[in-house]
Amino acid sequence: MVGSESPLREGVADALVENGWVVATTGTKRQPLDLGVFIPTEVPSEPLASTPPSDWWSYVGEILTPAFRCAKGLIPRLSPSAGALVFVSSLLGEIGAPNQTAFSAAAAGIVGLVKALTLDVPAVRFSAVTPAWPVPHERWYGADVDWRAAPPDAIDMIGATANAVVFLANDKEGHHRGQVVRIPSGITT
Numbered sequence: 001m002v003g004s005e006s007p008l009r010e011g012v013a014d015a016l017v018e019n020g021w022v023v024a025t026t027g028t029k030r031q032p033l034d035l036g037v038f039i040p041t042e043v044p045s046e047p048l049a050s051t052p053p054s055d056w057w058s059y060v061g062e063i064l065t066p067a068f069r070c071a072k073g074l075i076p077r078l079s080p081s082a083g084a085l086v087f088v089s090s091l092l093g094e095i096g097a098p099n100q101t102a103f104s105a106a107a108a109g110i111v112g113l114v115k116a117l118t119l120d121v122p123a124v125r126f127s128a129v130t131p132a133w134p135v136p137h138e139r140w141y142g143a144d145v146d147w148r149a150a151p152p153d154a155i156d157m158i159g160a161t162a163n164a165v166v167f168l169a170n171d172k173e174g175h176h177r178g179q180v181v182r183i184p185s186g187i188t189t
Contacts (some may be wrong), residue, residue, distance in 0.1 A: 015162030118178030
């Protein structure tokens with residue numbers, strides 16, 4: 001698992017352990033690995049008009065650079081016949097949100113990384129989960145979403161994300177290569 005500690009990371013790790021996976025929260029030398037999971041940290045973002053170029057690259061880099069390093073470091077260690085790498089991104093990479101331009105672009109970049117890696121490294125199963133979490137409800141005002149449904153609940157979102165990661169990790173036959181599982185939690189776009 002890559003990234004700093006967070007409720008989402010802890011929830012995913014707990015779900016994986018409950019389903020029989022060995023989870024290391026720090027690097028391990030155990031070879032070969034069957035599963036890698038990347039969960040980015042949330043970075044600040046602001047309206048594009050007021051974002052200096054240096055902040056843009058900083059925000060985007062804080063998500064995409066660790067995703068790149070995770071893939072580069074884990075691909076050689078993943079089992080060729082059973083290895084999987086599941087990236088957790090964000091629904092914002094697919095639908096956007098006000099004042100979240102850099103975060104949305106980086107989240108979309110993770111989905112693009114999954115799609116490209118699926119073609120570049122066919123021996124490993126790559127997939128992504130895009131929850132509506134961790135963006136708080138108040139950031140969604142003005143976005144092109146339907147809030148008649150209940151806003152995302154952080155606990156439910158953690159559980160749904162963890163279940164999706166476990167689902168993709170258990171796909172030993174590889175039917176879900178390059179797939180992106182959306183977890184909209186009632187949001188319709």
